[in-house]
Amino acid sequence: MSEDDTNGAMDPRTDVAWLERLSGLQVAASVMVVILTGSVLLGWGIAPLGRWLPTGWALMPATTAAACLLLALGQLGLARRIVAPRSARCLGGGIVLGLAGLALVGHLAGRISFVGESLLGMDPVHMAWPVAGHLMLASLALLLARARGRVPTGLRDGLLVAQLALLLALGGARLFDALGLFPPAAGSSLTLPTLVVLLLLTLAQLAFHARAGLFSLLAMPGRAGRLLRRGWPAVVVLPFLVVTLASRLAPASLSSSAAALMAALLATLLLVMLLWMGGWNGRLEARLRELSLSDPLTGLYNRHAFEALGEQLRRLARRECESLSLLYFDLDGLKRINDELGYETGSRLIADFAGLLASHTRESDIVARLGGDEFAVLMRIHPEHLTGLLTRLEGERQALNARPEQSFVIDYSQGEAVIAPDETGALSALMAQAESRMLARKARKRAWAGGTGVPVPPASGLNPPRPAHD
């Protein structure tokens, strides 16, 4: 399983502003869980403190509190990009898995109190089995949180859907007074504080999973994302309303357990359908957007897309404390190639150069044809890596020009600009800076070639000599 600890496997269509809000929700929900479970644990550990806590706090067993605390700390780490070593994450997730697994085994074996009596005369190891099940799902999702690829993403989505279904069933059981669905075993009970903590943990996970997969729609721009964000409360609440109404109209036909299960099942199904339809809609929207944002000759982004996506990348880079580098290219002698070898050959030069740029950049870089013979690349790389990239480009340019079948010379002038994470300049200023450096180099090349204003490379034949990069 490959991991990316800097930005996870984020969907490139994600709206950063929405991601920020969801990240805020993730932090807020996790902090609330830390406070709630931390207080409960203090109460269990230090008897006098327990007396200061509100009545009923001991209804949350210490094992549940400890497991939820660990999960909340894991979520906080993910939200704040505190990169815990893999071993720490595995240990935290493993402890939760172990606690929940032991509780489940205890319930199955019919004896939960295998650890002993608590300090306050109550057994702190009780964990209701639905809670144990929920925590097992949550800890597995946490262990897979940073794994990339279709399979781990699908698994995470499945685990989250299962948690939501279980939570809805628990909520339904309370609402329809059907706690018999989850019978208390050997003294364990499902209490409201525990339900609240589970809900907060699930919310935190949902917010994190908006980065990729089924739930990425939560942070999508456009109509599909809006539909989900506005539609999900209705989709969750509606089945409960309908089932409540049905059970009021025909009380004999529906037992409280059946009502709770039916409402939870319907709500889960509708939610998954909404997510699936929204995802389909979102992909369609993205395709249309792609068509309106790309340059038909090269398949690269056009200027409009470059400016829009560039601003997005700018915000993302600032959020992740990374530098942003911009390269501005202008082909040399295109007009002359058009005039001497034909417009089609000129267009081939443009397409070849676009291919050269695309093959030397990463998918996460924004590569665009700004118009005519001008190109730009915006990258989240450190400025010191720019020289290496330019050298590789130059090597490839020479290799292309050296091909026996090459009928025209590919040449370009380039300028660069870098913006540090703490700088506040706009993208347009960065572009202007890179363009003026490019123009200065072009002027130097012209002067170096004889100062006649003749385009630097001949349309065909041998490569012209170039002044060295400065």
Ligand SMILES: Nc1nc2c(ncn2[C@@H]2O[C@H](COP(=O)(O)OP(=O)(O)OP(=O)(O)O)[C@@H](O)[C@H]2O)c(=O)[nH]1
């Ligand atoms: N073949 C072709 N030519 C294009 C395309 N788009 C713009 N052009 C032409 O590209 C030429 C660009 O001219 P200039 O900006 O003077 O570029 P240049 O000849 O490379 O000169 P310098 O940039 O000063 O080196 C114009 O003649 C445009 O008509 C296109 O898609 N295909």
